[in-house]
Amino acid sequence: MQKKFMLNYVIIGVLLVWAAWQLIPTFRYEMMSEERKEELRMQGDLERIQERIIRRGLDLQGGIHLVLEVNVSQLTQNIAQNKSQSYYQFMNQVEEQFTAQMDRDYFDILEEMAKAQNFRLARHFPGRGDENSQIIASLRKEAADAVIRSEEIIRNRVDQFGVSEPTIQRQGDRRIIVELAGITDPERATNLIQSTAQLEFVLLKDPEVVQDAISRIDAVVKKVDPETLKDTTTVEDRVSQDKEVTIEELFGLTKNQEDTGGDSTALVDETIFEDRPFSALLRNLGNDIGVPAENYYAVNQVLKNPEVQRVLPADIRILWSNTTETFTTQDGSQKEFYRLYFVNRDAGLTGEVITDAQATLGGMDGSNMGQPIVNVSMNSEGAKIWSRMTGANVGKRIAIVLDDKVQIAPVIRDRITGGRTVIEGLANIEEAKDIEICLKAGALPAP
Numbered sequence: 001m002q003k004k005f006m007l008n009y010v011i012i013g014v015l016l017v018w019a020a021w022q023l024i025p026t027f028r029y030e031m032m033s034e035e036r037k038e039e040l041r042m043q044g045d046l047e048r049i050q051e052r053i054i055r056r057g058l059d060l061q062g063g064i065h066l067v068l069e070v071n072v073s074q075l076t077q078n079i080a081q082n083k084s085q086s087y088y089q090f091m092n093q094v095e096e097q098f099t100a101q102m103d104r105d106y107f108d109i110l111e112e113m114a115k116a117q118n119f120r121l122a123r124h125f126p127g128r129g130d131e132n133s134q135i136i137a138s139l140r141k142e143a144a145d146a147v148i149r150s151e152e153i154i155r156n157r158v159d160q161f162g163v164s165e166p167t168i169q170r171q172g173d174r175r176i177i178v179e180l181a182g183i184t185d186p187e188r189a190t191n192l193i194q195s196t197a198q199l200e201f202v203l204l205k206d207p208e209v210v211q212d213a214i215s216r217i218d219a220v221v222k223k224v225d226p227e228t229l230k231d232t233t234t235v236e237d238r239v240s241q242d243k244e245v246t247i248e249e250l251f252g253l254t255k256n257q258e259d260t261g262g263d264s265t266a267l268v269d270e271t272i273f274e275d276r277p278f279s280a281l282l283r284n285l286g287n288d289i290g291v292p293a294e295n296y297y298a299v300n301q302v303l304k305n306p307e308v309q310r311v312l313p314a315d316i317r318i319l320w321s322n323t324t325e326t327f328t329t330q331d332g333s334q335k336e337f338y339r340l341y342f343v344n345r346d347a348g349l350t351g352e353v354i355t356d357a358q359a360t361l362g363g364m365d366g367s368n369m370g371q372p373i374v375n376v377s378m379n380s381e382g383a384k385i386w387s388r389m390t391g392a393n394v395g396k397r398i399a400i401v402l403d404d405k406v407q408i409a410p411v412i413r414d415r416i417t418g419g420r421t422v423i424e425g426l427a428n429i430e431e432a433k434d435i436e437i438c439l440k441a442g443a444l445p446a447p
Contacts, residue, residue: 064186066178066193067171068154070146072106073098076139080124090119107143111136144173149437151176153197156322156403197403199351199439201389204397204409205316205342210289213318213342216311218276221302278302285327285337287397288409293324293336315345322405341406343399348389353382357439359432362424372432374423376439383419391415400438407438 073095080087090113097109114121114132121135122128128138147170154176158166167179180189205213273280281299283290291299302308303318312318321339329335356377362368378386389398390412399409400423408431410423426432 064178064180064189066190068150068176068178068194070143070150070174072139072143072174075143075146076106076110079139079142081126082124084124087124090114090117107136107140110139145437145440147174147176149197149440152437153403154178154193156405157193197351198401199354200347200399200401201349201386202317202343202347202399202401203389203393204399205344206396209313209316210342213312213316214279214282215276217278217302217308220305220307220311221277222275282340283337285339289340289342290327290337291340293338296320296338299340317343317345319343319399319401319404319406322402322407339406341399341409343401343406347401348398349382349385351439353378353385354439355379357436359429359436361429368422368424371424372426372429374426374432374435374439376421376423378419378421380419383417386419386421387415387417400435402438408435 073091077091080091094106094110094113097113098104098106101109111132113119121132122130125135125138128135151168151170154168158168158178158180166181167177169177171177178193278299281291281295281302283292319341321341324336324338326334327337354376356375358375360373360375362371362373393412394414395412397409397411399406401407408423408426410425423432423435426435
């Protein structure tokens, strides 16, 4: 019996030691200052530590819980055209029925009442079919797209808060659940998530302007006079000789005595690292500047440096692509890259002028036959600005930017009049659909 108790004590002791050992990363993380966390992030170690800690939920850690829902009634009103008195009377009746029967689907009620009153939706929703059933199906698709647009925008915005494991998920066809644990300023987070999405059309800077800006950044990182490197820095179209260097070596930092033992490195081109340390973080992707995914944080830290901000021209913005792309390197391996864009500070056009965007395949009578394209329509004000803007910049590239992330940057091939534009050169219909969703992005649905 005594041996049995002894064995139980040993097992309990082992479990307690194991539990304490598992909690060590969590205790260390909770005791860290924000400055120390930022230093570890720069070293590339913070994410590794965060993977080992035990996370507290909203009930223990606090934070925000949001339920965002598509306002299908307002969405329908925004899409409708030719709004007559009879239209408003009918839609008010639909709204009253929906308010009284919130458990029912809005479009089911709309279809039933249109049928009962012999109300033809086609005259108010042109281009979506002749039958009420076709129009209802089209409106359902618009509502589903609105949820997808909102989810994409929310994910981009949540990244700004540095929440390691946010919960963002769709609930049914109309709702998005957002949970952000540990947020210290819930009001700011809520306002940012629910604010209007900013869609912009922005011209890219000319190559010589980009190269001058990069040379100035190199000079700051190297801590020399920016004028001494002017017009000498290029992101060459050549094979880079990659090597790993510590973030401390790149930024001239001294590592804290608390050693995390992780991989605190960035991938640089060793052939130019000594002379052009910032350029060494970049790669050539045809006509674009590429950044290996593992260098994202290092490049971002350089760009946010106040000294870098001071030496850059006031009319330049530097933006990231909205996602990574996979490229095959010289050794045959697959590597993820972001694109880095240098664009005008001011947008030439904003998303308020977009009236419609449709992803489709090119027709049988054009150069884009069978290829994925996006047809874009603008209002009269947008058409005038777009005509002047494209006419003055033929051959240049223009970035379509959503919430400061570049979605695509096509070339302006000719002056575009009439407010109708075709975006072509897309990889597949999925990319075309993504661009359509981006162009349709507007105010987020009310919670």
